[in-house]
Amino acid sequence: MAKDSFVPEVVILRLPLYIRALTQMSTEGQTVISSKSLGDRLQITPAQIRKDLSYFGRFGKQGRGYKIESLVAELTNILGLNRQWNSCIVGVGRLGKAIINYPGFVPEGFKIIYAFDNDQSKVGQTVNEIKILPMNEIKAIVKDNNIKIAILAVPATIAQNVISDLVETNIKAILNYAPIAPKVPNGLIVRNIDPVLSLQSMTYYLD
């Protein structure tokens, strides 16, 4: 199946899991893998893995399996992860600072290069070498730096307003830490990080 045909979003959501597992297996010395053993590792059926991959090409060898190194390269390329993605963060409160200091993004190619906050007392300060700028500069900076990803770490009460501002910039993807379900126009992608929702949906299963 050709790369330009429609791929279900659930498939896209699994690809990063494959990359991560394959990368780890690679560091453990493996060079080749079958859909069965990858599936065992991730608790996903082998058929599903093969079907997912088949949306993008024929990466395996019958009777042998997949060469890990080249499969990782393919998946990395499909997701657009073979480059650095610059982002900005909006909201530099307690949570925003923790996100800026989180060391897990940079090794995966995601770098926060600008921070914005409307609190005048914060503007001008520096967090992890990133200078905090006022919100009214966001439009120009996002455009000049071709930033596509924004990380949202503002209080719930103002999150929707900030999103309205972001819509007017070049931003195409939002990683939203505010506990709201934001309304966004078509073409803007949002992923919500919402631990309270996760907890609230688990209690249903507890006695």
Place this chain on the structure above:
Amino acid sequence: MAKDSFVPEVVILRLPLYIRALTQMSTEGQTVISSKSLGDRLQITPAQIRKDLSYFGRFGKQGRGYKIESLVAELTNILGLNRQWNSCIVGVGRLGKAIINYPGFVPEGFKIIYAFDNDQSKVGQTVNEIKILPMNEIKAIVKDNNIKIAILAVPATIAQNVISDLVETNIKAILNYAPIAPKVPNGLIVRNIDPVLSLQSMTYYLD
């Protein structure tokens, strides 16, 4: 449809969203709502909302809609959220500390009451009034306090080992911040908080 019949997990995942939106609408002064206006707010079809609710009972009035207050009460009860849920956290590094200090859990009834870490230099310290205990005490404490929920904030390299420990306790639900897809036995529920995966699945849609 009766409450004991099987309810798809996707439905359970949406109920907290409904509670949150309804609660906010309530503070805005509304007392009654239709599936249409709730759906507009959450970008969910009215039919889906009505179908979701129909798994649990008939909460609306034809021609009128739903009384917000009583619908919130029903949903809260269905999810088991009309009580306090105590939890423990494992791993008190940078991330663990941020989670302990996060003010969003307590207002929703989730309270972290114990913290565990294997680093002897941390044991005995206090974070936000919670004393850090050594891992070898977790089994007894979880049992004595009937704790069902654990929050996992340890490095990826040891996360699977910690989960093996947790399986031996009474823990029934894990909120996992470690960037791995943990293998857990049947009956143990996991929700993963993984911002890197979220970012990696968005880049596919950028250019």
Place this chain on the structure above:
DNA sequence: TAATGTGAAAACCTTCACAGCT
């Protein structure tokens, strides 16, 4: 009239099962 609750239809996603390649 307005909006629910729900069978039935449609859309979507996963699994099966096997031809075909190495």
Place this chain on the structure above:
DNA sequence: AGCTGTGAAGGTTTTCACATTA
């Protein structure tokens, strides 16, 4: 012999559409 790639089958979730009720 072993494992991929994939149509077709099976299962699940969403949407439709309308009878029903306030």
